[in-house]
Amino acid sequence: MQALPGGPQRGDPGGCAQCTHRTLLIESLGARIDVRRPDCERLAALLALPDRQLLAALDAAQEPVGGNDSEPQTAQARCGRNCRPGNTVPAFAGRVRRDEVICRHDPRHPAHEASDEPWAPPSLLWCLGDLDLLQRLRCERTLAVVGAVRASDYGRGVAGALAAELAGAGVPILAPYAEGIGAAAIEGALGAGGAIVAVALAGTSPMTPAGRPDLAGALAESGLIIAEHPPGARIRRWYYPARSRLLAALADAMLVVEAEERSADLAGPRFAAALGKRLCAVPGRITAPTSAGTHALIREGAQLVDCAAEILKHLHLDLSGSGASRSPTACPRRSAQGNDRPRVGGEAQRVLEAIARGAESTEALLALGIPVKSLLSALGELEAAGLLIRATGGRLMPGAKSARARVGRPRGSSRGP
Amino acid sequence: MLAHTYSFCFDGVQPHLVRVEVDVRPGPPVFTVVGLADTAVREARERVHAAVLNSGLQFPASRVRASIAPGDLPKSGAGLDLALAVALLGASGQAPRGGLERSAHFGELGLDGRVHAVRGAIAVAESALASGLRRVVLPVASAREALLAPGAQVAPVATLGGALRVLRGGPPDPLPPELPAPAARRSRAQEQLDLADVVGQEHAVRALVIAAAGGHNLLFSGPPGAGKTMLARRITTILPPLEPLAALEVTRIHSIAGTAGRLHRLITEPPFRAPHHTATVAGLIGSARPGNVGEVVLAHRGVLFLDELCELSRAALEALREPLAEGRVTIVRAGHRAAYPARFLLLAASNPCPCGYAGQAERCRCSDSELARCARRLGGPLLDRFDLRVDLNPVALPALGRNGAIDSRRARELVMGARERQAARLRGERALCNAELSGRALRRFAWLDSRGQELLERALAAGLLSAHGALRVLRVARTIADLQPRERVGADHLAGALALRCDHGTRPAVAG
Numbered sequence: 001m002q003a004l005p006g007g008p009q010r011g012d013p014g015g016c017a018q019c020t021h022r023t024l025l026i027e028s029l030g031a032r033i034d035v036r037r038p039d040c041e042r043l044a045a046l047l048a049l050p051d052r053q054l055l056a057a058l059d060a061a062q063e064p065v066g067g068n069d070s071e072p073q074t075a076q077a078r079c080g081r082n083c084r085p086g087n088t089v090p091a092f093a094g095r096v097r098r099d100e101v102i103c104r105h106d107p108r109h110p111a112h113e114a115s116d117e118p119w120a121p122p123s124l125l126w127c128l129g130d131l132d133l134l135q136r137l138r139c140e141r142t143l144a145v146v147g148a149v150r151a152s153d154y155g156r157g158v159a160g161a162l163a164a165e166l167a168g169a170g171v172p173i174l175a176p177y178a179e180g181i182g183a184a185a186i187e188g189a190l191g192a193g194g195a196i197v198a199v200a201l202a203g204t205s206p207m208t209p210a211g212r213p214d215l216a217g218a219l220a221e222s223g224l225i226i227a228e229h230p231p232g233a234r235i236r237r238w239y240y241p242a243r244s245r246l247l248a249a250l251a252d253a254m255l256v257v258e259a260e261e262r263s264a265d266l267a268g269p270r271f272a273a274a275l276g277k278r279l280c281a282v283p284g285r286i287t288a289p290t291s292a293g294t295h296a297l298i299r300e301g302a303q304l305v306d307c308a309a310e311i312l313k314h315l316h317l318d319l320s321g322s323g324a325s326r327s328p329t330a331c332p333r334r335s336a337q338g339n340d341r342p343r344v345g346g347e348a349q350r351v352l353e354a355i356a357r358g359a360e361s362t363e364a365l366l367a368l369g370i371p372v373k374s375l376l377s378a379l380g381e382l383e384a385a386g387l388l389i390r391a392t393g394g395r396l397m398p399g400a401k402s403a404r405a406r407v408g409r410p411r412g413s414s415r416g417p
Numbered sequence: 418m419l420a421h422t423y424s425f426c427f428d429g430v431q432p433h434l435v436r437v438e439v440d441v442r443p444g445p446p447v448f449t450v451v452g453l454a455d456t457a458v459r460e461a462r463e464r465v466h467a468a469v470l471n472s473g474l475q476f477p478a479s480r481v482r483a484s485i486a487p488g489d490l491p492k493s494g495a496g497l498d499l500a501l502a503v504a505l506l507g508a509s510g511q512a513p514r515g516g517l518e519r520s521a522h523f524g525e526l527g528l529d530g531r532v533h534a535v536r537g538a539i540a541v542a543e544s545a546l547a548s549g550l551r552r553v554v555l556p557v558a559s560a561r562e563a564l565l566a567p568g569a570q571v572a573p574v575a576t577l578g579g580a581l582r583v584l585r586g587g588p589p590d591p592l593p594p595e596l597p598a599p600a601a602r603r604s605r606a607q608e609q610l611d612l613a614d615v616v617g618q619e620h621a622v623r624a625l626v627i628a629a630a631g632g633h634n635l636l637f638s639g640p641p642g643a644g645k646t647m648l649a650r651r652i653t654t655i656l657p658p659l660e661p662l663a664a665l666e667v668t669r670i671h672s673i674a675g676t677a678g679r680l681h682r683l684i685t686e687p688p689f690r691a692p693h694h695t696a697t698v699a700g701l702i703g704s705a706r707p708g709n710v711g712e713v714v715l716a717h718r719g720v721l722f723l724d725e726l727c728e729l730s731r732a733a734l735e736a737l738r739e740p741l742a743e744g745r746v747t748i749v750r751a752g753h754r755a756a757y758p759a760r761f762l763l764l765a766a767s768n769p770c771p772c773g774y775a776g777q778a779e780r781c782r783c784s785d786s787e788l789a790r791c792a793r794r795l796g797g798p799l800l801d802r803f804d805l806r807v808d809l810n811p812v813a814l815p816a817l818g819r820n821g822a823i824d825s826r827r828a829r830e831l832v833m834g835a836r837e838r839q840a841a842r843l844r845g846e847r848a849l850c851n852a853e854l855s856g857r858a859l860r861r862f863a864w865l866d867s868r869g870q871e872l873l874e875r876a877l878a879a880g881l882l883s884a885h886g887a888l889r890v891l892r893v894a895r896t897i898a899d900l901q902p903r904e905r906v907g908a909d910h911l912a913g914a915l916a917l918r919c920d921h922g923t924r925p926a927v928a929g
Contacts (some may be wrong), residue, residue, distance in 0.1 A: 107473065150784055179785040361810045362620045372619035380915030381908075384876040386771065392788070393769050393781075394638070394808020 017121035019103035025051055027229070030236050032058040036265045038241040040248065040271035047120035047242070055096070099126040099203055104412060108134045110250055119249035119275060122228030126203045129224035133197050136172050137250055141315045144174040144251035144272070147181025147258040148265055152290050153391035155258030158282055160188035162255065165308040167194020171315065174199060174251045176243060181257045184225070186215055196223040199246050199380075201239045203231020205366055244268025253278035253315050255305065259293025266293050269302070278314045280305040297376055343386050348378040352387055355396050362394060418739060420507030420514045423521040423550060424485075424500035425541045426492050429748070429755030430673050430704075430710065432537060432544040436486045437497060439504040444480030450501070452485035455493040464495075464526045465502045468568045472530035472577045477509040491753070494537045499524035499554065503580055516584040520572075521545045524556040530577040534558035537673040538541070539665075539680070542569035554580055557590050562672055562680040564592075565665070589710040596681040612651050613824040617812035621648050624807045624917055626828050629655050630835035631851035631896030634741070634763040634802055636726070636919060639809030645766035648809075649722050652764060654825035656687045656720070657833045663718045666758065670717055674710035688719030690761075694728040698736045702756060705750040716761035726767040727794055734799055737763075741802040744853075760849075763802065804889045806919035835899040851896045856888055865896040868908035876915055890914045 026033075026047065035048065049057055065163040102109050103124050108131060111121030122348070125135070136142075145163050147155060150233050159181045167189035168175050175189070176182035177198035189196035198219055219225050228246065229239060244267055248254060256279070273279045279302040286293025288375035305311050351365060359365050365375055379396070382388035387398045421656055424624050448462045468510045469476045483501055484853040485492050500522040506512040524532040535541075538559035543566040544591040545553040550707075552570040555563050560573035569855065571874050572589040574580045579590050615622050619638065621644075628635040659667060664683040671677040671684060692700060693713040715723060723729065739761035740746045759764030770788050774780035783791075839850050840860055867871060873891075876882050882890060889904070893914035898906045 116896045150782070183785065362808070363617055364811055366617060366619050372623050376620060376623065376916040377909045378914040378916075379874065380876075380912030380917075383881060384872055384879055384915060385910070388878050390808075393640070393774070394810065 006338055016103050016105050019105065022051065022123040023230075025054070027233065029054070029058050030234075030238075033238050038238075038244075038267040039392040040241045040267050041274060043238060043241050044118060044120045044245050044271070048118070099128050100131065101126055101246050102131075102134075108139055109136060114263040117159070117249070118246050119271075121249070122246070124226045124228070124230075126230060127224060128203075129220045130222065130270065131224065133172065133195050133224040134226075136195055137174070137197060139172075140172055141252045142172040142250065143311065143315060144247040144254045145181065145185035145257060146176055146247055146254060146261055146268055147256055148293070149178055149180040149182075149260045150260075150290070151180035151184065152284075152288065153281075153395055153397065154284065154288075155290055156184040157389065157391070157397060158258040159184040160191075162257070162282075162308055163188035163196075164192040164194075166311060167196060168192035169308070169312065170194070171312070172197065174247055176247060177219075183215060185257075185286065186219065190215070190218050190223060193222070194339070196225060197250075198225045199243050199250075200225050200227040201235055201243055202229035202233040203227050211248055240264065241267050242276055245271055248272035248277060251277065253280060253311070255311060256281045256294050256297055256302070258282070258284060258290040259297070260289050261292040261296050266297065269297055270300075273301070279303065280314055282306065291368070309377075327329075344381055344387065345378070347374050348381045348385075349388075351375065352382055355388065356398050360397070362393050418508045418510060420504050420512075420517055422500050422507070422517040422536055423545075423548070423906070424523050425537075425544060426485075426490060426497070426520065427494065427537060427540075427673060428490070428753075429757050430527060430540070430714065430844050431755070432540045434544060434548050435490070435492065435497075437500040437504050438484045438486065438523075439501065439508040440482045440484075441477050441481075441505070441508040442480045446478045446480070448481045448483075450483045450485070452483075452488050453491045454485060456494050457490065458485070458492050458497055461495065461498045461501055461526075464498050465505060467528040468498075468502060468526040468530040468577050471507065471528060472581075474506060474511055474577075474581070475509060477505075481505065481508075487788060491779060494535075495525035495533075496523045496537075496541075498526040499532055499577070499580060501557075502526060502577055503554075503584065504579060507584075512584045513580055516586075519551040520584075521548075521550050521553040521897045522580065523553060524559070524574070526577060526674045531573055532556040532580065534679075536675040537669075538563040539566050539672045542566040542571055543669070546570070554583060554589075557593055559680065560592055561595065562668075565668060565680070565683055587594075591623075596679065605816075610651050610654050611825045612654060612828050615648060615651065616642070618644060618648065618809060619822045621807045621809060622823060622828070624805050625652050626655060626823075626831060627893060627896050627917070628652070628762060628764070628805055629657075629828075629833045630851075630900055631839070631893065632762055632852035633804035633893055634788060634852070635765070635805040635807070636655075636800075636803040637764075637766040637807050637809055638769050639766075640768065640811065643809035643811050645809055646724055649724075649764050649766055650689075650691075651825065652720055652722075652762075653686070653689045655828040655832050656684065657682075657829070657836050658685045659687055667718050670710060670714060670758070673856045673927065674715055676710075676715060676922075688716055689722065690716040690719065691722040691724065694723065694725040696729070696733060698730075698732050700738050701733050702746045702759075703739065703748055703755075705748060705753040705755070710757070711746065711759075713737070713746055713759040713761060714757040717758050720760055721761045721763050722834050723763070723765045726765040727791055731794070734794070738799060738802075741799075762852075765803070769808070800919060801885065803919040804893050806915065831900055834902065835896060838899045838902055839896075851899065854892055854895070859888060859891050863898075863906050864889050865894075865911065866905055866907050869906055871910045872908045872911050872915075881915070882918070886918065890918050893917065 021343055046057060101124050104111055104121065106112065109125060111117055144167060145159055147159060163173050163185035171184060172195035173189040174197050177183040177200040185200050186196055248268050248271045254269055254277055256269050269279055279297065281294040281297045281302040281304060283294060283304055303314055351370065354368055356367055359368060366372060379388065383390060387399045389399045419440050421436055424435055425432045426435050450459055450462060466476055472631060503517060504520050507517045524535055527533055531886040534556050538555055541563050542553055542563035551919040552572050554572045554574055557573040557575045560571050563569055563571045573592055574583060575590040579728050612622055624635055625648060627633060635846065637648060639645055656798050664685050667688060668680060668684045672680055677684060690712050691767055701712050703709055703714055715725050735803055741763060744760040746759045770781060770783040770791050772781055772783050846858060848858060873887065877887060888899045894906045897913050
């Protein structure tokens with residue numbers, strides 16, 4: 001294992017001694033940091049403390065981690081000495097072969113040359129993928145798409161569609177590297193070929209929770225995964241609010257697609273609001289627990305958004321003069337007026353309207369008195385035209401190409417096939 | 418002295434002719450049986466000994482050797498008792514040997530000399546006929562079943578004494594009275610099942626009719642209480658009766674497995690088998706043990722209904738793949754190899770996720786990984802065998818007052834009409850129904866009109882279908898056209914098939 005150099009150096013697989021030391025200190029104190037209630041603000045305040053005060057705050061002054069040694073050491077040696085008894089960092093130095101580590105003295109670090117940041121930027125960032133995206137995070141207006149891990153089909157569909165549209169329009173997307181809304185947003189942005197940065201809990205360890213192992217390869221290929229904890233680190237409870245704080249801090253606005261009304265889901269968005277970021281939330285049904293959190297956020301002042309153009313407005317992006325790639329042509333509301341919508345027969349049109357009005361299952365459509373043979377033909381036709389999505393459990397949802405505005409508001413002028 | 422006669426052993430559902438030889442020599446009174454005999458055959462010595470004595474006949478007080486040839490075929494079952502006993506009587510000079518050598522004997526002996534019923538009588542009678550034997554002596558209880566084989570020469574006997582009488586040229590015992598026709602003794606519960614009971618789920622009924630008409634495998638997916646099992650059980654009311662040859666085949670299988678009780682008529686109703694989801698591989702596909710016929714074989718030419726498909730063991734699901742792909746199962750065990758016919762319609766019901774409420778945000782508490790695990794369990798290759806899939810939801814209360822759109826009688830007429838049109842079209846082909854059409858046969862028999870072609874291309878472009886999935890949708894579209902009936906497959910038929918296709922994942926496509 002090579003010795004780490006003393007100063008910042010581009011492309012170095014480690015960080016500088018100072019940043020490595022700081023990270024190791026936090027890793028070794030990991031077990032002592034306890035957030036019973038996920039609270040990003042308190043966590044950030046704690047993580048922002050200088051070494052000695054941090055030790056004192058955590059009542060860990062007697063620990064052999066001490067902040068007095070200044071000679072550069074290999075990460076492995078440090079790990080071996082400090083981390084094995086507590087088993088906090090299982091020899092991360094051996095596993096960094098693919099992740100690149102950048103420290104705060106690296107100009108690519110999001111908090112490079114910043115001081116007194118209220119969000120306690122991590123000293124080291126483990127990165128895998130296209131590191132140029134870090135630069136774009138710094139220079140462009142970015143959006144974090146967050147939400148519940150246990151999302152509904154509606155939430156996944158909306159997160160995927162909005163992320164795809166915004167990424168396609170040139171907005172870099174940040175998302176948690178997690179199941180549910182995060183995975184849907186990552187998938188959407190990747191599908192649109194846009195810039196996507198996924199924030200993992202630790203290194204490029206498997207997604208936590210591990211629902212979508214298939215996304216890692218695509219992300220490493222054309223996106224970026226970042227994490228403030230080393231690969232293989234034992235996942236602690238406070239890593240979740242710590243990730244939320246990164247998402248809130250790195251983006252210019254945060255979009256909450258679905259969230260339950262519990263602090264684990266709402267800590268990140270509230271911290272984003274506290275940092276002065278623009279907070280947007282997607283409404284849902286008042287009966288769905290997965291939308292209770294977003295409704296609470298809207299009550300607290302978050303902006304209600306229902307299409308990509310709304311979000312672009314909140315990001316203060318100039319829509320007119322920024323070139324074709326940035327104009328939100330794919331916005332559902334806009335494309336509704338366009339003529340790219342596939343033509344379907346009259347019966348299929350009626351079925352689609354019934355679905356948009358809330359008849360979400362085949363049983364519900366049958367109950368409206370639609371004969372079964374023509375109903376099945378209509379469903380097949382609509383699906384082939386991309387106007388209908390058959391989701392989990394046979395739930396029927398209007399597809400991406402369906403003109404939501406038109407079907408949802410039949411009094412509009414442009415009604416008809 | 419030496420005497421021999423013929424009998425039968427089963428290897429899978431295939432009867433094998435065996436030669437039973439008995440040699441009686443002066444010597445110590447020992448009775449031995451050679452020829453890879455299993456326990457049941459070796460125990461025959463005790464039954465034969467007692468039965469001979471209790472029938473008032475002589476058991477030779479000398480050395481008795483019995484050999485069952487061919488020597489390398491494992492012999493099993495109690496059906497060889499009767500052959501051993503009459504060969505012994507022939508060898509000891511109590512029966513004419515000439516009659517012995519031209520007939521087969523198959524039956525189990527009681528200690529009192531009575532001849533008990535055996536399984537597989539119909540297959541034995543067919544095989545005896547094919548071997549050129551003059552007659553086959555069978556227990557009276559199995560004789561009516563054996564007579565179902567066309568041209569069979571059967572001599573029913575009630576006792577060992579009766580068998581001796583037949584050998585000496587006497588008359589056989591009378592047949593038992595015929596049982597009433599199966600329609601008359603069909604249980605009331607069966608009689609009461611009707612598709613008209615299904616209300617508010619006409620799409621599922623439609624799928625059942627299509628499945629029955631084209632022989633398509635069908636998967637019902639939905640939460641508990643959505644009516645999956647209730648629907649599946651009603652497929653028996655709309656399936657067409659079996660063709661004569663198929664009826665003979667099915668009767669033979671069920672005779673050997675002993676699942677049909679006393680058979681006095683050919684089984685003409687397609688079998689409906691519903692093994693529990695805790696079924697083992699040996700239970701599903703059968704094992705090397707003779708007479709242990711698997712559920713897939715019992716469902717041959719009928720329906721195999723698997724409730725809670727996801728709960729079946731991984732190995733059991735894997736074992737289903739061969740019969741689904743090939744229409745038969747091959748059981749290979751040490752020193753044993755048997756192929757069974759297993760062409761059935763697979764009807765399955767499954768919860769979409771561990772809690773069963775996938776897709777309902779208000780109720781489903783399953784994570785992505787649990788959903789993925791459930792989807793993985795079914796596996797692409799198995800899911801790939803379903804042509805049709807219906808997602809079911811519980812029906813709202815107001816619908817329960819109504820009557821179903823179609824009753825079983827009408828549905829059965831539709832199904833039989835579609836089957837006739839398929840049979841006329843597929844004359845001379847290997848396939849029996851639309852579900853078995855190969856890709857090449859589909860190109861010949863499922864012409865799409867121009868709008869249908871356009872729709873198919875659109876679905877392929879939208880990524881709804883793989884090339885393989887397109888074939889399955891075309892097969893179903895062919896059946897829907899046959900139901901209407903139309904000779905040409907139109908866009909409407911194809912769209913209907915698309916709506917009922919079997920998706921691979923449970924994850925919605927991300928709209929983009």
